[in-house]
Amino acid sequence: MRWGLTVPLTGVPLRDHRPLVAELASLGYTDLWSAEVAGADAFTPLVLASEWDERLRLGTAVVPVHTRGPAALAMSAAALAELAPGRFVLGIGASSETIVTGWNGIAYDPPLARTRDVLRFLRQAFAGERVDGEFDSFTIQRFRLEKAPDVPPAIMLAALRPQMLKLAAREADGAITNWLSADDVRQVRAELGPDKELAARIFVCVTEDAEMARNIGRYLIATYLTVPGYAAFHDWLGRGAAMKEMREAWAAGDRNAAMAAVPIEVLDDLIVHGTPDECRDHIGRYVANGLDTPIIATLPTGTDLLDTARALAPLSLG
Structure with missing residues (x-):
């Protein structure tokens, strides 16, 4: 591996x-x-x-x-x-x-x-x-x-x-x-x-403070996944509807609203966080899936x- x-x-x-x-x-x-x-x-x-x-x-x-x-x-x-x-x-x-x-x-x-x-x-x-x-x-x-x-x-x-x-x-x-x-x-x-x-x-945040990790993720996801190439990627992955509110707020220039609109399930899917052992286990799921x-x-x-x-x-x- x-x-x-x-x-x-x-x-x-x-x-x-x-x-x-x-x-x-x-x-x-x-x-x-x-x-x-x-x-x-x-x-x-x-x-x-x-x-x-x-x-x-x-x-x-x-x-x-x-x-x-x-x-x-x-x-x-x-x-x-x-x-x-x-x-x-x-x-x-x-x-x-x-x-x-x-x-x-x-x-x-x-x-x-x-x-x-x-x-x-x-x-x-x-x-x-x-x-x-x-x-x-x-x-x-x-x-x-x-x-x-x-x-x-x-x-x-x-x-x-x-x-x-x-x-x-x-x-x-x-x-x-x-x-x-x-x-x-x-x-x-x-x-x-x-x-x-x-x-x-894979973005990894080693902390047991889940809200801290999610706040870091909110900024990164709102910044990156509103870029056209990444937006199209997540449309293809089937995440377009979940990202709709975030994208609309970002396009309107309301950065804070865009970050607040990132769903928790998206944050937890795209940002690996937890103890080192929990993070390694989560990364292992990526490997198990190919x-x-x-x-x-x-x-x-x-x-x-x-x-x-x-x-x-x-x-x-x-």
Whole structure:
């Protein structure tokens, strides 16, 4: 069984992760995955981790396909693949229009086409081929990596709905998903099929104060699940009616009403909370329903997140 952790931990300086990263494998963790939103980029935490540990699998979850040119993305990935040969997974995805256009000033190409084209470009580049020609969403002229990785990284796609999951099943090495319940895993797995790796970031709040956890969840769910891509994902999962009041309040600009409108059952489905043992048991339900790689994202509750990460380890005594 795989067991992953998201880095960097919220509010913990990158350099202060070193002691934790060095002991994660001995605690039973198998994976370390970065994120890329508005904090650290996806690659730097993994470059550091590659020097601090030689056992963990390292993955990006995920690098947006719009915010770097295909060649720049290939070079960054190839460098990390050289530092961690055979244990680097490149997760790529379409991100959102907010991040791509609002924050980076880049046109948001149709996400399925862009993701497919970047995936195909990377396959050729990592194989050491010269890439020269037109893709549907961009044209490449005579690019070849100076040094193709000896062990090309696996490539996984961020996928929330059937079309992207089917693309991952056909052409990638797996899919990475986000903001789903343990029971939702069955529906996602059915679209991906049985033969490709399925990873998911799972938000975990280690506290016996259920209302604290729910309040943290209210803010995150109202912020994230009103984004069009996530809203469509939850419509597909059958949660649209439960989210209707929240979405309407958010669209009207009433953020407090939107947070108050998140149903408790949605909070408890999407935010894992409780004691470390209870959280591990809940994560185990995801695995039992077809998830290969849980990627824990620890939510701050005022306690030391380094200790929280240790407490959630498979071999921890709690």
